[in-house]
Structures are given as C-alpha cells and as structure tokens.
Amino acid sequence: MKITSIEAIHLRAEDPLIELFDGSYDDCVLVVHTDSGLTGIGETESMAPAIQAIVRGPSAHNHARALSAVLAGEDPSDPVGLWHKMFESTDYLGRRGLTMHAIGGLDLALWDLRGKIEGKPIHALIGGAKRDRLPAYGTIYPMAKTEAEVRAQVAAAQARNLRNFKFAADPWWLEDIAQTGRLLSAARQQAGDAANLIVDAALSYRTTEEGLRLYPVYRDVGIWFLEAPLPLDNVEGHLELSRHGIPLGVGDLGLTHVREFVEMMDRGGASICQPDISQVGGFTGILQVAAAAYARNKRVITHGYKTNIEIAANLHFLAAQPTMEPLEFSLSHSPLRWNTTNEHFPVEEDGCVCVPQAPGLGVTLNAETIERYRFGH
Numbered sequence: 001m002k003i004t005s006i007e008a009i010h011l012r013a014e015d016p017l018i019e020l021f022d023g024s025y026d027d028c029v030l031v032v033h034t035d036s037g038l039t040g041i042g043e044t045e046s047m048a049p050a051i052q053a054i055v056r057g058p059s060a061h062n063h064a065r066a067l068s069a070v071l072a073g074e075d076p077s078d079p080v081g082l083w084h085k086m087f088e089s090t091d092y093l094g095r096r097g098l099t100m101h102a103i104g105g106l107d108l109a110l111w112d113l114r115g116k117i118e119g120k121p122i123h124a125l126i127g128g129a130k131r132d133r134l135p136a137y138g139t140i141y142p143m144a145k146t147e148a149e150v151r152a153q154v155a156a157a158q159a160r161n162l163r164n165f166k167f168a169a170d171p172w173w174l175e176d177i178a179q180t181g182r183l184l185s186a187a188r189q190q191a192g193d194a195a196n197l198i199v200d201a202a203l204s205y206r207t208t209e210e211g212l213r214l215y216p217v218y219r220d221v222g223i224w225f226l227e228a229p230l231p232l233d234n235v236e237g238h239l240e241l242s243r244h245g246i247p248l249g250v251g252d253l254g255l256t257h258v259r260e261f262v263e264m265m266d267r268g269g270a271s272i273c274q275p276d277i278s279q280v281g282g283f284t285g286i287l288q289v290a291a292a293a294y295a296r297n298k299r300v301i302t303h304g305y306k307t308n309i310e311i312a313a314n315l316h317f318l319a320a321q322p323t324m325e326p327l328e329f330s331l332s333h334s335p336l337r338w339n340t341t342n343e344h345f346p347v348e349e350d351g352c353v354c355v356p357q358a359p360g361l362g363v364t365l366n367a368e369t370i371e372r373y374r375f376g377h
Contacts, residue, residue: 008048045101136352150183166199167197169200257281273292299323
C-alpha cells in the first residue's frame with residue numbers, strides 16, 4: 001500500500017463569534033489517500049492556509065520539503081517512521097510551531113490509516129486501553145456577565161450530563177475582581193461542591209502580579225487547577241505562580257515539542273501538561289510529551305477545542321494512559337464542532353464519554369458538512 005495524495009481542507013463557519021478565541025469556527029482537515037482506497041483523517045488547531053502551504057508546497061530544498069512530497073509513495077503502516085521523516089525534512093522551517101501543527105494533523109491521519117490497515121482502534125496500537133470510558137469536563141466560553149446567566153450556562157452543561165466544568169477567562173475578569181468572584185461563586189453553587197471547577201486563564205494575564213490578583217477568588221471557589229496563566233515565554237513567572245498553592249496546567253497555547261514541555265516542568269513549576277494532540281505532532285508527538293511527564297511524576301490532561309476528530313483522538317490517547325484523566329468536552333456553538341464527523345460522542349448519564357472501538361480513530365467525515373463549509377472552493 002502506498003500514499004498517493006493528501007488533502008488539506010480549509011473549513012470555515014462564518015459567525016459573529018469567530019473573532020473570539022475559539023478555534024472551532026476555522027479548521028484544517030487532513031486526508032491521506034492510498035492506492036488501496038483506504039483513507040486516514042486528521043485535523044489541526046492552526047491557521048489553515050499556512051498548513052495548506054506546508055503540506056502542498058512546493059518544496060524549497062531537501063530540508064524544507066512540502067509534506068505531501070515527503071509522504072508521496074510511502075507505505076503508511078509506520079506512522080512513527082514517517083513522523084521522523086517529516087520532521088527531518090522540514091527542520092529548516094523551524095522544527096516547532098506551524099510545521100509541527102502540520103505534522104500533527106498528518107500524524108493523526110497516518111495512525112487512523114494504520115488502525116484501519118490492522119483492523120484495530122488506535123488505543124490498541126499505543127499500549128492498549130486501560131478503560132473504555134472517560135470522565136468529561138465541559139468547557140464554557142465566553143463566560144456570561146451576570147450570576148443568573150452563569151448559572152444558566154452551568155445548568156445547560158449539566159443537561160448534557162456534564163459534572164465538571166471549565167471557564168475560560170477574558171481580560172475583563174481583572175476589571176472588577178469582586179464581580180468575577182460573584183460569577184465564579186454562582187458557577188460553584190450551580191455545579192455543586194463535588195464538581196471540579198477549572199479556570200483557563202487563556203493568557204489573559206501579562207504578568208505574575210496580574211495573575212495573583214485573582215488567586216483569592218480562585219481559592220474561595222476551590223478551583224482544581226489553573227490553565228495557561230501567563231505567556232509561555234515567561235517561564236520564571238510560571239515558577240512564581242506555582243508557589244502559591246494552585247496547580248498549573250501549561251502547553252495548549254503554543255507549546256509544540258516535548259523539549260518545551262520539559263522546560264516548563266523543570267524550570268516553570270508546571271504540574272500538568274496540556275498538549276493539544278494536533279499541535280504537538282499527533283500521537284507520535286504526544287506520546288513523547290507523556291513519557292517526559294510521567295518520568296517527572298507530572299500529569300497529562302489533553303487540550304481539545306476543535307471537532308469530533310480531535311475528541312476521538314484524545315479519547316484513544318487518554319484510554320491508553322496509566323492513570324485516568326478527564327476529557328475536555330468543548331461546548332462551542334460552532335457547527336464544525338458537532339457536525340464535521342458522522343459520529344458523535346455524547347456524555348453518558350454517569351458523566352463519561354465512551355472510547356471509540358472501531359478501527360483507527362473511529363470517525364468518518366460528514367460529506368455535507370465538508371461541502372457546506374469548505375472555504376475558498
């Protein structure tokens with residue numbers, strides 16, 4: 001079996017909310033075709049036109065090759081070997097960032113293909129599933145600005161059987177900290193004392209001092225951990241925040257290589273790695289991050305705010321890990337979030353999501369959605 005061609009499909013759902021920090025409205029879906037008729041699918045959390053350029057080329061030279069040229073004619077049954085070939089063939093492009101995003105989307109598709117070739121779900125190929133369902137937490141963004149509306153947001157998530165919740169912050173949280181405290185307290189009251197509450201600062205704080213201004217509120221409502229508190233280059237600031245009693249999660253907003261996660265764990269005080277599987281090089285890349293984290297007794301809780309392609313990928317990865325961690329369940333209003341695949345992953349009555357058991361990722365593209373939201377055709 002040989003790889004014959006690669007599609008990099010830009011999907012875009014035009015919406016007033018597209019200007020928010022929500023990648024669900026704009027997507028790049030990768031499809032790897034073979035001469036057998038089997039295809040593998042992936043996606044990446046990135047800027048689609050840039051990914052298309054890296055995939056399609058043309059190549060500049062042998063260390064700045066288009067990824068389609070790297071993969072053309074290759075046997076797709078060895079995703080790890082192809083990952084290293086892609087990485088080595090693009091090292092002149094930076095070895096991080098956009099290139100790793102492109103490699104990540106293609107790696108998902110290659111593992112999807114390998115699973116289909118062997119007739120096995122991906123979790124069976126990366127160590128075997130330790131569980132067949134995972135607890136989920138619902139990510140709510142943007143946060144409403146009144147207590148009644150916040151309670152309604154949590155109630156709507158509870159209606160989907162979610163029991164744990166994450167609120168993504170905005171800079172306005174710092175404008176009236178007392179009000180922010182009332183809003184988070186309303187969320188806690190609606191969620192109940194047993195619920196895990198997470199705050200995703202989403203890089204809303206530029207300095208350690210800004211971040212610490214909200215710590216009394218976070219302690220009062222008992223947040224589980226704080227995600228993405230500072231710009232990722234501020235390693236020392238992360239270390240200072242880590243000394244104030246709230247676990248820090250890092251990585252989903254810009255870390256793309258295992259060495260970057262190692263720096264944040266070793267020098268930045270991070271206790272939770274939050275890689276986006278599509279940004280860190282797919283399954284091949286995230287397994288490197290996980291190995292580094294476990295060697296340091298750190299946790300891995302994946303980021304996932306895209307479509308059901310990434311939901312499926314995270315379910316496979318998390319199912320195969322030694323300890324159970326929660327699945328991020330995006331509650332974005334984007335139609336791409338819910339309709340890019342024919343398969344859906346509802347939260348069951350116990351607050352868990354079932355792990356796919358079909359070969360590969362276990363998802364197929366919804367042709368109607370692809371046609372309707374294909375950008376630039």
